[in-house]
Amino acid sequence: MSINSEQVANTAKLAKLKINADEASEVAERITAILDLVDQMQAVNTEHVEPMANALDAVQRLRIDQANPSEDPQARRAAFQTIAPATDQGLYLVPKVID
Amino acid sequence: MKPLHELTVAQIQQQLIEKKFSSREITQHYLNRIDTLNGDYNCYITVDASGALAAAEQADQAIAAGSNAPLLGVPIAHKDIFCTKGLTTTCGSKMLANFVSPYDATVVSKMKTAGAVMLGKTNMDEFAMGSSNETSFFGPVKNPWNLETVPGGSSGGSAAAVAAQLAPAATGTDTGGSIRQPAALCGITGIKPTYGRVSRYGMIAFASSLDQAGPMTKTAEDAAILLNSMSGLDHKDSTSLDTAVPDFTATLDESLAGLKIGIPKEYFDQRLDTAMADAVQASLAELEKLGAKLVDIELPNSALSVPAYYVIAPAEASSNLSRFDGVRYGYRCKDPEDLEDLYTRTRSEGFGDEVKRRILVGTYALSAGYYDAYYRKAQQIRRLIKDDFVRAFEQVDIIAGPTAPSTAFKFGAKTADPVAMYLEDIYTIAVNLAGLPAMSLPAGQLDNMPIGMQLVGNYFAEQKLLNVAHQFQLATKWHTSTPTSLKG
Numbered sequence: 001m002s003i004n005s006e007q008v009a010n011t012a013k014l015a016k017l018k019i020n021a022d023e024a025s026e027v028a029e030r031i032t033a034i035l036d037l038v039d040q041m042q043a044v045n046t047e048h049v050e051p052m053a054n055a056l057d058a059v060q061r062l063r064i065d066q067a068n069p070s071e072d073p074q075a076r077r078a079a080f081q082t083i084a085p086a087t088d089q090g091l092y093l094v095p096k097v098i099d
Numbered sequence: 100m101k102p103l104h105e106l107t108v109a110q111i112q113q114q115l116i117e118k119k120f121s122s123r124e125i126t127q128h129y130l131n132r133i134d135t136l137n138g139d140y141n142c143y144i145t146v147d148a149s150g151a152l153a154a155a156e157q158a159d160q161a162i163a164a165g166s167n168a169p170l171l172g173v174p175i176a177h178k179d180i181f182c183t184k185g186l187t188t189t190c191g192s193k194m195l196a197n198f199v200s201p202y203d204a205t206v207v208s209k210m211k212t213a214g215a216v217m218l219g220k221t222n223m224d225e226f227a228m229g230s231s232n233e234t235s236f237f238g239p240v241k242n243p244w245n246l247e248t249v250p251g252g253s254s255g256g257s258a259a260a261v262a263a264q265l266a267p268a269a270t271g272t273d274t275g276g277s278i279r280q281p282a283a284l285c286g287i288t289g290i291k292p293t294y295g296r297v298s299r300y301g302m303i304a305f306a307s308s309l310d311q312a313g314p315m316t317k318t319a320e321d322a323a324i325l326l327n328s329m330s331g332l333d334h335k336d337s338t339s340l341d342t343a344v345p346d347f348t349a350t351l352d353e354s355l356a357g358l359k360i361g362i363p364k365e366y367f368d369q370r371l372d373t374a375m376a377d378a379v380q381a382s383l384a385e386l387e388k389l390g391a392k393l394v395d396i397e398l399p400n401s402a403l404s405v406p407a408y409y410v411i412a413p414a415e416a417s418s419n420l421s422r423f424d425g426v427r428y429g430y431r432c433k434d435p436e437d438l439e440d441l442y443t444r445t446r447s448e449g450f451g452d453e454v455k456r457r458i459l460v461g462t463y464a465l466s467a468g469y470y471d472a473y474y475r476k477a478q479q480i481r482r483l484i485k486d487d488f489v490r491a492f493e494q495v496d497i498i499a500g501p502t503a504p505s506t507a508f509k510f511g512a513k514t515a516d517p518v519a520m521y522l523e524d525i526y527t528i529a530v531n532l533a534g535l536p537a538m539s540l541p542a543g544q545l546d547n548m549p550i551g552m553q554l555v556g557n558y559f560a561e562q563k564l565l566n567v568a569h570q571f572q573l574a575t576k577w578h579t580s581t582p583t584s585l586k587g
Contacts, residue, residue, distance in 0.1 A: 054338070
């Protein structure tokens with residue numbers, strides 16, 4: 001299956017990536033090569049095969065949804081926000097969303 | 100006495116206890132070597148000299164007090180995919196070039212508890228996406244065996260650090276071969292455990308259903324020692340296995356008499372270079388001399404593993420990497436016009452070409468109308484691949500073959516063609532899809548470049564793999580061979 005520059009642009013939009021117009025055809029060409037590789041799968045009949053997400057068919061362990069009292073939430077928030085690009089009074093700053 | 104950098108982890112442990120040298124001495128010795136030689140190889144992205152020396156001092160005090168923590172005072176390196184509190188964790192990307200994690204990965208904290216001294220963080224393909232280390236934002240790692248060739252990837256910095264004796268051992272991660280292929284190309288030993296054996300908490304996610312951490316070492320014995328400290332249930336990783344962890348060193352000395360080794364005909368077909376095949380066959384003959392019996396087997400769906408992987412891994416990556424948006428940590432573009440511009444420019448400027456390519460493939464495969472044709476189909480093929488292995492393990496104890504189709508290749512040889520690069524992992528990927536344990540060990544040389552042999556085990560059979568590898572290493576010398584560049 002081949003993918004054209006327009007499909008690349010649409011997919012990039014979904015992925016929040018920008019592909020420059022001068023790169024689009026090369027990106028499309030390389031992704032087409034990957035999709036050609038992937039399309040080898042289509043030759044196999046998998047009609048009655050159950051899809052497998054985990055080899056041991058394990059299910060995710062759940063835990064009780066409760067706060068861990070050993071952690072001071074203020075200190076935790078401060079630790080996480082020291083590495084943020086922009087914060088103010090404990091909030092993450094982003095460009096204005098609503099005028 | 101041997102120079103300190105030639106010692107294995109087992110020898111370092113022993114000699115630290117015997118007080119032949121202190122942890123501070125060997126740590127300083129490695130820091131000096133890194134200082135002098137890292138520029139030649141680019142193995143490390145970050146070196147933590149002060150942290151390492153402080154940890155070594157602490158280890159020396161603990162040794163004096165009679166502590167017997169398993170890795171006490173042993174210097175190691177971590178792949179820069181493991182979060183380390185207070186020290187940069189870049190994942191080989193501009194996106195995380197300034198990221199200092201507020202917490203340690205479970206692998207890091209477990210090894211710290213075991214007494215290991217972290218020298219620094221090793222270079223890698225960006226977000227572990229690559230088989231040559233050429234996608235790192237911090238520049239490629241050079242293979243110590245030939246500086247014009249790649250070390251393999253994505254754990255190329257760890258593999259080259261061990262091969263160049265800039266660390267006695269290192270951690271790696273393996274999503275499609277990223278421990279085993281660089282181990283093969285750099286002439287060292289590496290094991291990818293059963294999926295779920297080692298916690299993924301704090302290990303930056305690439306493809307969550309495939310990612311697994313493991314040790315990269317000079318010997319199988321060292322791999323067993325490190326794996327003992329890395330493994331075990333972790334409630335912070337919901338896919339971590341609630342299975343007892345055996346002592347991986349306890350069974351290293353078992354005899355191989357009667358061991359049945361499956362040889363998949365698909366791994367020795369026309370795609371494998373004849374000289375590579377001959378070298379692997381010679382190593383298999385060594386295992387026969389040790390009492391093993393070779394059995395021809397078939398893995399009929401193995402050719403489908405690369406196609407299925409290049410749907411599943413990019414699909415999971417596109418989802419995992421959506422978290423890098425310039426809001427909470429990592430790179431943020433300058434002066435965004437609006438929120439959309441913040442997201443799009445941050446991601447376009449922060450990710451390299453291969454990462455963007457995989458995000459696009461994954462996003463496309465998961466987009467409306469394509470799910471059944473791609474993701475669901477790939478997950479069905481994944482079951483067929485697993486079923487091949489299940490049938491094989493009814494006949495044999497382990498499976499053996501080459502780790503990679505060739506020895507280390509030249510820089511730039513495969514960068515223009517992503518598919519050629521992807522086929523580098525043709526023998527390793529099926530193992531990740533099936534969630535099985537597998538390892539690579541040095542098993543020959545071609546034109547003075549190392550060749551790796553891959554051993555694949557049944558679920559939870561890491562002990563058996565390490566036992567076979569250790570017995571092989573007792574009978575052969577390939578693992579003791581070092582790059583000629585180190586001898587000058």
